[in-house]
Each structure stands twice: as C-alpha cells, then as structure tokens.
C-alpha cells in the first residue's frame with residue numbers, strides 16, 4: 206500500500222509546495238536542504254530528547270479517563286499534551302525549530318500566534334537559548350488572550366499587533382511572512398502549525414510526531430496493543446492532529462478523526478470548518494483547502510477558540526481529507542463549551558477550548574465497548590478561563 210508522506214517537491218497529492226516570493230528562495234532552499242540532516246544528527250537528537258524529557262516533561266501521560274469512558278460506553282484515553290511545559294503541544298515544535306535555527310546560525314526568531322500558545326512556546330525556547338524573539342499576533346487575539354501576551358513579554362519577546370483583516374491568526378501569519386521576506390538572512394521563522402511553504406508542514410509534523418510515537422508504546426503497555434481503533438484531534442492548522450496521526454497514517458485499521466471548529470455553525474457564515482467550505486487555493490505559501498469566495502478572497506473565519514480561528518488547513522490534512530484516509534468532523538462553539546465543562550466536572554481536567562472541540566464529537570460517533578479511542582488533549586484551559594467564566598451560566 207502507498208505510504209503517506211510528503212514527496213521531494215513538498216506535495217501530498219496535489220496539496221503543498223512552496224509558493225514563495227523570490228526574496229525567500231534562499232531561506233527556503235537552505236531549510237529544505239538541511240532540515241532532515243539536522244533533525245537526524247546524533248547531537249541534535251540528544252539535545253532535543255533531553256530537553257523534551259527534562260524541560261518539557263515528556264513523555265506526556267496517556268490517561269485512561271474512566272468516568273468519561275463510562276459516559277460514552279467506550280474506552281477513552283487522553284493524551285495529556287496539556288501537561289507539557291507552557292501548557293500545550295506547541296512546545297514540541299517551537300523547541301525543535303529553535304534548536305534547528307541555532308544550528309543554521311540564525312540569531313533572531315520570529316513567530317505568529319493565534320491563541321498565544323505558539324508565541325509563548327517560541328518565546329520560551331528563545332529565552333532558554335538566549336535568542337531574540339518577535340511575535341506577531343492579531344489585535345483581536347491580543348485582547349482575548351491577555352495572560353499569554355503578558356507571558357510572552359515577561360519571557361523577553363516583543364509582541365507586535367497585526368491590524369489587518371480580521372486581526373487574528375491569518376493576519377498575524379501574513380505579517381510574520383512579510384517580516385521574514387524583509388529580513389531573510391539572520392532570521393528564522395518558527396511557523397507554529399503544519400502550514401506554510403515546504404518544508405514547514407513536514408518539519409512541524411515530524412517534531413509533533415513524538416505524540417503518536419509515545420501513544421503507540423503507552424497504549425501497548427496499557428492494553429497489549431499499539432493500535433487504538435480511533436485517534437481524535439482538533440484541527441486549526443493541524444499540527445497536534447498531524448503529530449497524533451503520524452505513526453498511524455499507514456495503519457489502515459486505525460480511524461483518524463480530525464475535528465474542525467464550526468463556530469456558530471457551518472452554514473452561518475461564522476465558522477472555521479475548512480474542509481466543509483474550503484476550495485483548493487494558495488494560502489500562506491502552500492496549496493491547500495482554503496475558505497474563499499468565488500473570486501479567491503479569503504473568508505474571515507470565526508471560532509470561539511483563537512487556536513482554531515484559521516481559514517485553511519495544512520496540506521497533509523487536505524490530502525487526508527481528499528483521499529478519505531481521515532474523517533473530518535466539526536463542533537460548534539457551544540458544543541465545545543459544553544464538552545469542556547463536562548470534562549472538567551467528571552475528570553477534573555480543564556481543557557483548552559481547542560481541545561474541547563475534539564471531545565465534543567465523542568457523542569456523535571456511536572462508539573462501542575470494543576473501541577479504544579485516543580483523544581489528543583492538545584492544551585490546558587488556563588488561557589481560556591475568561592471565556593469559561595463568561596459562559597458558565599449557560600452550561601452549569
């Protein structure tokens with residue numbers, strides 16, 4: 206059977222590639238020719254693995270959620286990326302790319318951020334390594350994620366507001382790309398998801414693949430089998446899902462389920478359900494599915510969770526969707542809030558609003574006692590407390 210991986214030009218089927226302005230050719234070529242060599246280098250691996258263990262706190266636990274399992278009459282394991290240092294899966298990639306940038310001789314780091322988790326993770330890795338860090342963040346997200354903005358500043362990063370468009374993640378990404386185009390030689394752009402020009406989607410997937418690498422041996426320890434029946438993860442750009450899926454991509458008996466943000470509902474015009482509404486197009490320098498008008502204008506997305514508020518998905522996900530290898534479901538703002546309050550109440554875990562989208566589809570899936578379901582709990586809910594407090598009266 207054909208293996209699912211990126212080809213030499215950076216494509217998954219028809220999706221991917223590197224649609225970049227000439228000014229970025231050297232950076233992208235340099236990255237393309239060196240990322241695998243650096244990632245496979247013994248000293249890089251040793252440093253990265255030690256930091257993942259002692260600094261990030263890996264392996265993250267695979268937790269059997271007994272009461273949640275009873276509620277849905279099945280077996281649910283939570284992959285606890287929320288317990289990582291800085292509170293989400295983002296640190297796996299940010300740390301990996303900052304170590305890689307160091308080996309490329311780069312002195313400055315730029316990043317974009319939505320929920321602020323990737324900005325915090327990148328600022329953290331830069332503090333650890335003594336590198337200069339600039340983070341672009343939509344003005345709207347700066348307002349709704351104040352604690353993370355304060356963290357980034359405390360970590361020594363400069364936070365620059367993106368004022369264009371919907372003033373959210375897409376716009377922050379545009380401005381970070383623009384910065385990189387103007388400062389190509391000494392700067393590395395740490396993209397926070399499996400999006401952007403090749404080789405970013407593949408590189409970020411590989412850094413996040415530690416998630417499924419651990420799930421396999423952890424599940425073997427607990428159940429005797431490395432393979433679950435289902436792996437669920439939320440999708441903004443798609444990095445926690447790519448990491449949770451990676452080592453199962455070629456195990457056809459494992460159902461891969463990605464969950465997008467439906468916002469107020471997929472037909473309301475206020476949504477981020479890209480696979481439902483997207484058409485083939487180029488966004489942030491790669492070809493993928495993009496929510497756009499007939500004449501190619503990007504449609505402003507909406508999700509209650511800043512991390513999923515993105516009008517595209519990574520090219521690997523476009524391919525997994527198109528080929529049918531993975532199933533793409535969606536959950537609304539309210540369904541996700543309900544799932545977040547439920548998990549908190551019955552398991553004592555306050556999830557990130559993003560992760561709550563993955564939990565929200567459990568009740569739509571007709572799971573049975575024979576199923577073994579792994580849900581990637583991509584992050585913790587501390588950053589979302591203001592939203593949870595505001596909406597609590599409706600759900601509790």
Ligand SMILES: *Cc1c(COP(=O)(O)O)cnc(C)c1O
Nearest residue numbers: 322441442443444445512559584
């Ligand atoms: C950023 C973020 C996401 C969405 O990003 P992906 O690249 O799709 O994983 C999901 N969950 C949390 C907690 C996040 O911080």
